[in-house]
Amino acid sequence: xxxxxxxxxxxxxxxxxxxxxxxxxxxxxxxxxxxxxxxxxxxxxxxxxxxxxxxxxxxxxxxxxxxxxxxxxxxxxxxxxxxxxxxxxxxxxxxxxxxxxxxxxxxxxxxxxxxxxxxxxxxxxxxxxxxxxxxxxxxxxxxxxxxxxxxxxxxxxxxxxxxxxxxxxxxxxxxxxxxxxxxxxxxxxxxxxxxxxxxxxxxxxxxxxxxxxxxxxxxxxxxxxxxxxxxxxxxxxxxxxxxxxxxxxxxxx
Numbered sequence: 001x002x003x004x005x006x007x008x009x010x011x012x013x014x015x016x017x018x019x020x021x022x023x024x025x026x027x028x029x030x031x032x033x034x035x036x037x038x039x040x041x042x043x044x045x046x047x048x049x050x051x052x053x054x055x056x057x058x059x060x061x062x063x064x065x066x067x068x069x070x071x072x073x074x075x076x077x078x079x080x081x082x083x084x085x086x087x088x089x090x091x092x093x094x095x096x097x098x099x100x101x102x103x104x105x106x107x108x109x110x111x112x113x114x115x116x117x118x119x120x121x122x123x124x125x126x127x128x129x130x131x132x133x134x135x136x137x138x139x140x141x142x143x144x145x146x147x148x149x150x151x152x153x154x155x156x157x158x159x160x161x162x163x164x165x166x167x168x169x170x171x172x173x174x175x176x177x178x179x180x181x182x183x184x185x186x187x188x189x190x191x192x193x194x195x196x197x198x199x200x201x202x203x204x205x206x207x208x209x210x211x212x213x214x215x216x217x218x219x220x221x222x223x224x225x226x227x228x229x230x231x232x233x234x235x236x237x238x239x240x241x242x243x244x245x246x247x248x249x250x251x252x253x
Contacts, residue, residue, distance in 0.1 A: 002032050002040035012049055027066050028052060054083045058090060144205040151204065163203045170195060174240065175233035184242035190250060193243040209248040216244030 022028035032040035055065040200207040219225045229237035
């Protein structure tokens with residue numbers, strides 16, 4: 001069975017002009033001609049065209065494609081394996097590019113207008129953008145989410161560094177409090193829990209005591225939040241959870 005140049009162009013998603021050019025340079029010469037002299041492509045021609053398009057998609061110049069396909073010592077199976085390796089590598093590069101674009105989109109959604117280097121400088125491995133989609137899905141319709149986006153959209157790298165420095169200093173003091181054996185329901189722990197709440201109010205959104213208590217619950221129920229606080233000091237997540245609850249109780253009693 002053979003196919004016209006127009007049919008092959010439709011099959012392969014290329015133009016008729018491209019097929020004519022491949023014929024003119026000897027890269028893909030149709031196996032047959034009609035009585036009227038029109039090009040007719042058989043299955044072997046389609047196989048070769050597929051190989052050509054593989055290499056072209058990977059950016060190989062036509063001269064190199066011709067050399068690869070016309071090598072008399074080439075093993076067709078080895079060529080297919082090579083193409084598979086190249087395509088797999090290309091897919092991985094594109095996947096990483098797509099992830100980078102998505103990451104940038106999420107940063108914009110969260111109002112974090114920093115370069116990748118600046119985000120690493122400010123946040124290190126705790127990049128808040130990694131949970132941007134989940135945050136938007138869970139709290140995107142709340143006033144707190146909208147307030148946070150409005151406020152953070154104006155922050156510069158220095159603003160973010162000041163906010164992070166406050167968090168780091170707070171974490172060091174809370175770890176020291178635990179090392180000193182202070183109970184989570186004691187005055188010192190409750191004061192640091194209150195400072196934690198006010199930090200959220202100052203930098204992100206108005207955090208009521210009720211909402212702060214909900215956040216405290218999440219710090220022990222969500223392993224990701226737990227890991228974040230446990231990195232400051234083992235047991236800190238649970239300790240803070242109790243301190244937040246005690247602080248909320250004393251202010252709302």
